[in-house]
Structures are given as C-alpha cells and as structure tokens.
Amino acid sequence: MKYVDEYRSAQLGRVLAGEILAELEPGRHYKVMEVCGGHTHSIYKYGIGDLLPENVELVHGPGCPVCVIPMGRVDDGIAVALKDGVIFTCFGDMLRVPGSQYTLLDAKAQGADVRMVYSPLDALRIARENPDREVVFFAIGFETTAPSTALTLKRAKAEGIANFSCVCNHVTIVPPLRALLESPDLRLDGFIGPGHVCTVVGVRPFEFVPLDYGRPIVISGFEPLDILQSILMILRQLSEGRCEVENQYTRVVPTEGNVRALEVMADVFELRPHFEWRGLGFISQSALKLSERYREFDAEERFAVPGVRVADPKACQCGEVLKGVIKPWECKVFGTACTPEHAIGTCMVSPEGACAAYYNLGRFARDREAV
C-alpha cells in the first residue's frame, strides 16, 4: 500500500534500531517526548519502545485533543445538549469524556439529541436538513482539525444558515509545549514534532524549541519507520552537538504549511486570552474562539452555559501523565477504577490518550517483562 507498506518494513526497522544504538553516548539516559497523541498510539501499537535501547525513554506529551479538555468545558457542552430543540453534534470520542456529573452519552440516554459526526461539515448538513432545530457542533482539536471547523463556518455564513452554531474548544500546540519546557520537574532531551499539525502550520512555529530552550525537534510521520527515523535524527543532533528543527515528514509537511488553511483560520478564529487545559491549568493564548465576524455562530453567546471551572478528580493523575512526569501505569487508579469502559480521566477515553493506548496495546508486553 503506497505511503504505508514502505514505512512498516521490519527489516528496515531493525537497521534503524541498530543505527540508534550506534548514536548513543555510553551511560547517558535520553528522554524524548512525542508531543502528539497519534505518535503515542503508534508507539504502543507497533511496540516501538521494545526496539529501543533501555536508556532511550519515550515520554508521552499533551497532544491528544480529547485528553486536554477540562471537565468544565464538557459540562458546558452537556448544558447546551440538554436544551430543548437542540441537536448536539460532536466527534465520537467526545461522547465518553466525563464531565463533573456525567458524559454526553449519559445526556443522550436522558433524552438529549446527541449525534456523532465525522466532520463538522456533516453537522452543517444536519442544520440544513433541520431548519426548525438548533444544531450545535462541539469543536475540539489542534491545528489539524481547526481548518475543517473554520471552513464549515465560512460555508454556514455564506449560505446564511442561522440555526448552526459552534462551541469552540480548538487549541494550539505551541503554548502548552512552551509551558512544558518551562516546567522545572521535566527534563527532556528532544521532541518528536506533530506531523499533521505541521501540515497546516508548517515547520517555523517550532523554531523556538531549539532557539529558546536548546532542544532538538524533529517533525515526524506516524508510521513505525517514521518514528524510528525521527528518534535517530534527534539522537544524531545530540551526538553531533546540533540543535535545530528537522523535518522527517517531508513527503507531507511543507515548510510553510498550508497557507490557504491558515488564512481561513485567521478569518474565522481569534486567540482566547486564556484557556484551561486539563492537568496543565490555564495557559495564555493557547486556544481559539470565533472572531467578531463569526460571533453570530458562537454557541457560547447563543446559549447560556454554566462556564464553571471544575477541579479534576483527586484520584486522577492525568495532569502528571500529560506532562510526562509519570507513566500511565504509575497512576493510582490506572486499570482498576479507571479503564476505557469507565474512564475517570480523559487520557483513558481517546485511543490516542496515553493511558488508553497503554491499556489497550502496551500492558501485555509489560506483564510479560514482569513475569
């Protein structure tokens, strides 16, 4: 399969693992963070950790859009979903994210009209087909997903679809990355950069990582050989004393990103002064809201939402997992009270969350090691 088979060769994987071994400085422990949840999933799925030497540790970062949504925002969504006449639409994983009382799936069981959509354009179609109902889209995601919401809102405005609105929870990756780099309890040697975010924003927004913090970052694809090669490129930078942004995923990521997508986003969105991230707290200018030109489509303006900040459950250590301070299995409730079926924390909800990825794909290898 083009773009797939050539990046899953076991033979080439072993060659890369050998090259990685050759780059290591004896006695040094390396910590590399993969920023993106898609990488976390691939790492567990393909057992990439097992191919790496013991002194190369992969740390899972905050790049799962479901995992970073705080409980208060989920409560706001549920409050809108429960209003009379509302059709509430969201991506599938969002349905199971716990709010302070219950999930959107629970709200659906109580009679709310909650529907899963694959694209915000599907939500707009539902609005067209139901002109007597208010259709709300609960938008989540990083810069990969934000263009699809922006395009949908542009179409809604052009077509004058007045019964469509959006709860905007789009976030941007650079501010939390900067917050992580400022965190004193985290020591990282390099970063695997988010390939598909960079398809949209390009490579330049990540130049601050080497320039301001002296850490290498390699923009990476999502196949196993992509990730292994990116780790090799990071280690090579370290052994050669270089520190820069490199693009491993050149077959997809242009240096300048997708200029058209960035223009559409700039028209539809503006930065929020602050946004709360689960486990990371409030981070300045880290999320998007609808711009003044699109204010009429802002569900937070159209409907009264509680807007109450809710503290994370005490037992849940999603914050530490998102910062890479602890591994998923080191959380007190991992795999006991908190499982993908009954998640307490958001990292257990999405398949890309570090806890769910480890629970579904990684724990068996660890069990074997323990025996």
Next chain:
Amino acid sequence: MSASRRGRFQAGEDRCITCGDEAVAMRVTELRDGGALCEDDGGRMEVVALDLLDGVDVGATVLVHAGVAIGAPR
C-alpha cells in the same frame, strides 16, 4: 469513528482519526461541486472538501482530516 467508516487503511485499528491528530491519504476519483469523491486504499469512498488546496485533479493523493483535505503528499 465507527468501524464501518474505516477502510483497510484503518482496518483492525482502534484509532479515532477524527478527533486525533491523524489524517488519511486518499486518492481523488471524481471532482464534484464543492469537493471531490475520494477513495482510500481499502476502497472506502468519501466526499471530501478541497477548498483548502489548489490545483487538485483526479488521480491526485490528498491528506484528509475530518472531511477536509488539508495537504497533498508528494
């Protein structure tokens, strides 16, 4: 994302390509008003918005996320 929406590209995987930072390579099979009919390597067809790309023609490969083509693999 339901299993039925996945093509072979995603077969057996439990990844949600919709809400994750993940996108799927698809081939453009037919240009339509407001988008294009695209097919992934597993034969799954989907109408995709092409508004964010220039010069995409039948036969081209595009990177699709949440129903919108966001890039064109080289």
